[in-house]
Amino acid sequence: MQLPILESINLMAVLPVLIIAGWACVLLVFDLLIPRSRKHWTAWLALVGLLGAAVALFFQIGHFARLGSEAAFDGMVTVDGFSIFLQVVFVLTAIVGVLLALDYLPRHGIERGEYYVLLLFTTIGMMIMSMAADLIVVFVALELLSIPLYILSGFAGMRETSEEAALKYFLLGAFASSFLVYGIALTYGGTGTTRLTGIAQAVTSDALNLPLTTVGMGLLLVGLGFKVAAVPFHMWTPDVYQGAPTPVTAFMSVGAKAGGFAALIRVLVTAFPAIASEWGTLIAVIAGLTMLLGNIVAISQSNIKRMLAYSSIAHAGYILLAVAAAQRSENASFAIGAVVFYLLAYALTNLGAFTVAIAVERDDGTGTEIDDFAGLGKTRPWMALAMALFMLSLTGMPISGGLVGKVFVFQAALQAVPGDPLLLAVVIIGVLTSVVSAFYYLKVIMVMYMREGEGKAVLPLALKTVLAATAFGTLVLGIIPGPVFQMAQRAMLK
Amino acid sequence: MIGYILFGLVALVAIVSAVGMLLSTNAIHAALFLVINLICIALFYLGLNAPFLAMVQITVYAGAIMVLFLFVIMLLGAEQVTLKSQLKWQAPLAIVLAVVMIAATFLLFFNVQASGGLSPLAPISEDPRQTETFGSPYAVGEVLFGAYLLPFEMTGVLLLVAMIGAIILTRNEAGGMRDEQRAASNE
Numbered sequence: 001m002q003l004p005i006l007e008s009i010n011l012m013a014v015l016p017v018l019i020i021a022g023w024a025c026v027l028l029v030f031d032l033l034i035p036r037s038r039k040h041w042t043a044w045l046a047l048v049g050l051l052g053a054a055v056a057l058f059f060q061i062g063h064f065a066r067l068g069s070e071a072a073f074d075g076m077v078t079v080d081g082f083s084i085f086l087q088v089v090f091v092l093t094a095i096v097g098v099l100l101a102l103d104y105l106p107r108h109g110i111e112r113g114e115y116y117v118l119l120l121f122t123t124i125g126m127m128i129m130s131m132a133a134d135l136i137v138v139f140v141a142l143e144l145l146s147i148p149l150y151i152l153s154g155f156a157g158m159r160e161t162s163e164e165a166a167l168k169y170f171l172l173g174a175f176a177s178s179f180l181v182y183g184i185a186l187t188y189g190g191t192g193t194t195r196l197t198g199i200a201q202a203v204t205s206d207a208l209n210l211p212l213t214t215v216g217m218g219l220l221l222v223g224l225g226f227k228v229a230a231v232p233f234h235m236w237t238p239d240v241y242q243g244a245p246t247p248v249t250a251f252m253s254v255g256a257k258a259g260g261f262a263a264l265i266r267v268l269v270t271a272f273p274a275i276a277s278e279w280g281t282l283i284a285v286i287a288g289l290t291m292l293l294g295n296i297v298a299i300s301q302s303n304i305k306r307m308l309a310y311s312s313i314a315h316a317g318y319i320l321l322a323v324a325a326a327q328r329s330e331n332a333s334f335a336i337g338a339v340v341f342y343l344l345a346y347a348l349t350n351l352g353a354f355t356v357a358i359a360v361e362r363d364d365g366t367g368t369e370i371d372d373f374a375g376l377g378k379t380r381p382w383m384a385l386a387m388a389l390f391m392l393s394l395t396g397m398p399i400s401g402g403l404v405g406k407v408f409v410f411q412a413a414l415q416a417v418p419g420d421p422l423l424l425a426v427v428i429i430g431v432l433t434s435v436v437s438a439f440y441y442l443k444v445i446m447v448m449y450m451r452e453g454e455g456k457a458v459l460p461l462a463l464k465t466v467l468a469a470t471a472f473g474t475l476v477l478g479i480i481p482g483p484v485f486q487m488a489q490r491a492m493l494k
Numbered sequence: 495m496i497g498y499i500l501f502g503l504v505a506l507v508a509i510v511s512a513v514g515m516l517l518s519t520n521a522i523h524a525a526l527f528l529v530i531n532l533i534c535i536a537l538f539y540l541g542l543n544a545p546f547l548a549m550v551q552i553t554v555y556a557g558a559i560m561v562l563f564l565f566v567i568m569l570l571g572a573e574q575v576t577l578k579s580q581l582k583w584q585a586p587l588a589i590v591l592a593v594v595m596i597a598a599t600f601l602l603f604f605n606v607q608a609s610g611g612l613s614p615l616a617p618i619s620e621d622p623r624q625t626e627t628f629g630s631p632y633a634v635g636e637v638l639f640g641a642y643l644l645p646f647e648m649t650g651v652l653l654l655v656a657m658i659g660a661i662i663l664t665r666n667e668a669g670g671m672r673d674e675q676r677a678a679s680n681e
Contacts, residue, residue: 028658114658118658124651136642148655148659150659151655151663157663
C-alpha cells in the first residue's frame with residue numbers, strides 16, 4: 001500500500017542535512033578502524049562531509065532564490081532563504097570547529113574521534129532548527145543541538161572545570177527544555193495544533209484560548225531564551241564557556257546561539273503574529289536587561305573565556321533588539337535581515353577571537369587570563385593585529401562587521417514602531433552599553449601592545465587559516481556590507 | 495454506564511496510589527505506589543481506545559523505568575535514609591500555591607462556561623469506526639512513519655548521540671588523568 005505521505009517527503013530540500021547525518025554515522029564506524037595515533041584522519045574525514053554539505057548548500061542557494069520556499073516531510077520543515085542563509089553559517093562554524101580542534105585535542109591529551117562525530121550531530125540539530133515549521137521539530141532539534149554540546153563540554157573530563165561545565169549545562173539545559181515542552185503543550189492545548197502556520201490561524205486577538213496560548217508563548221520564550229543566553233536565563237554561560245574545552249566554547253558560542261535565534265524568529269514571527277505587540281514588548285525588555293548585565297559584568301573579568309562569555313550575553317541582547325523589531329510585519333524583513341547579518345558578523349568575529357585564545361592557551365588548560373596576552377604585539381604581530389580587529393569589531397568600531405551589524409539592528413528597532421518609547425529607550429541603552437563595552441575590549445588590545453610579557457603562542461597552520469579567514473570576513477562585512485545584507489534581507493521567512 | 499463505574503474505580507486507585515507515593519517515607523514503597531499509578535494510567539489509555547499506548551505505558555514506564563528506579567534506590571541504599579526536610583517553608587508554600595492554582599482553574603472554567611462554553615478545537619470524528627481505531631497500532635504507526643517521520647528519525651539520532659555520550663563520559667580512554675588521580679600520583 002502506498003502511503004500518500006511518501007510524495008511529500010522531498011528529500012532534495014534537506015539534502016545538506018542528510019549528507020552530514022549520513023556521514024556522521026559512517027564516520028562513527030570509520031573511527032573504530034583508525035589507529036589511536038592517527039585520529040586526525042577522522043577530523044579530515046569530518047571536513048570532507050562538511051564540505052560536501054557546503055557544496056549541496058551552494059547549489060540550493062540558486063535554486064531557492066528562484067523558488068522562494070519549499071516544504072519537506074509533509075510540512076514539518078520549510079526550506080527558504082532564511083534557513084539556507086543560517087545553514088551556511090552553521091556549516092562554516094562546524095568547519096571552523098573541526099579546524100580549531102585539530103591541534104587542540106592532541107595537545108591537551110583528549111583526542112578522540114567522537115569529538116568530530118558529535119560536532120556533526122549538533123550541526124544537524126542547528127540546521128533543522130533553522131527550518132523547523134512545527135513545534136515538535138523545534139523541540140527535537142533543540143535537543144539534538146543541546147545533547148552533543150553537553151557531552152562536548154565535558155570532553156576534557158579529567159579536568160574538574162570541564163566536568164563542572166558539562167554537569168551545569170546539562171542540568172540547567174534540561175530544566176530549560178522542560179519549560180519549552182510545557183510551552184508547547186499549552187500552545188497545543190490552546191490551538192489544537194503544533195504546526196506553526198496552524199497556530200497563527202488559531203491565535204486571533206479575540207480567541208477564547210488566548211490566555212492559555214499567551215502563557216504557552218511565554219514558556220517557549222523561556223526555553224529558547226536559555227539557549228541564546230538572554231538575561232534572566234544566562235546563569236550557566238560564564239561557567240560553561242570557561243570550563244568547556246576552548247574549541248567547543250568557540251563552536252557553541254556561535255552555533256547554539258544562532259540556532260536558538262533561528263527557532264525564536266521562526267516561532268514568534270510565524271506562529272504568533274496576532275500577539276506580536278506582547279512578545280515585542282517582552283523581548284525588548286529582555287534585550288535591554290541582557291545588554292546591561294552582559295556589558296557591565298564583563299568589565300570585571302580577568303579571564304578571556306569568561307570575558308567572552310559575558311560579551312556573548314551582551315551580543316545576545318543586541319540581536320534580541322532586532323528580534324523585537326520584527327513585531328510589525330512591514331518591518332519584519334528588514335529586522336530579520338539585521339538579525340542574520342549580525343549573527344554572521346558575530347560568528348566570524350567571535351570564532352576569530354576564540355582562535356587567538358586557543359593559540360595562547362597552554363597544554364594544561366591554563367593561560368586563559370587576559371594577562372597572558374601581554375607581549376603578543378611584539379612576538380606575534382599578525383596575530384595581535386587580527387585580535388585587535390576582532391576586539392574592535394565586537395565593540396562596534398568602523399571598518400569592522402560589528403559596527404555595520406549594530407547600525408542595522410538599531411535602525412531596525414527605530415523604524416519598527418515609530419515613536420515607541422520602550423524601543424527608543426532600549427536603543428539608547430544599546431548605544432551606551434556599546435561605549436561601555438569599549439572599556440573591556442580595548443583592555444585586551446592594550447595588554448597585547450603596551451605590556452611587557454613572554455607573548456608565547458602556538459599557531460599551527462589550521463589556526464592560521466581560520467584566523468586569516470575570519471579576519472578577512474570581518475573586514476569584508478565592515479567595508480562592503482551591501483551584497484551580504486541584501487542576501488540577508490532576502491533571507492526572509494516564506 | 496459500566497464504563498463510568500470502571501473509570502471511577504480506576505481513578506480512585508490512581509489517586510490513592512499517587513497520594514500514597516507522596517506520603518510513604520520508604521523509597522521502595524513510594525516506587526511501588528508509582529507502579530500502581532502508572533498501571534492505572536495505562537488502563538485509562540485502554541478505556542480511551544488506545545491499546546497501543548496502554549501497552550507502551552506498561553512496558554516502558556511500569557516496566558523499564560521502574561526497574562531503573564528500583565535499581566538506583568537499591569544501589570544507593572536510599573530506602574534506609576530517612577530524609578529530614580531541609581526546606582521547612584516549602585510545604586506551606588506548596589499548599590498555598592496549589593490552592594491558588596485550583597482556584598484559578600475553577601475561575602477560568604466558570605468564566606468560559608458563562609461566556610457560552612468552550613468549543614472543541616479539533617472536533618473528534620463522530621464516526622465510531624474511526625474513534626475505535628485511532629489508537630490502534632496501525633494508526634499510530636501510520637502517523638509515526640508518515641506525518642511525524644522526521645521527528646521520529648531525529649529521535650533515533652538523538653538516542654545514538656546519548657549512547658555515544660554515556661560511553662565517552664564514563665570511559666576515559668585517552669589516557670588523561672583526572673585531577674584527583676594526578677594529585678594522588680604526585681604525592
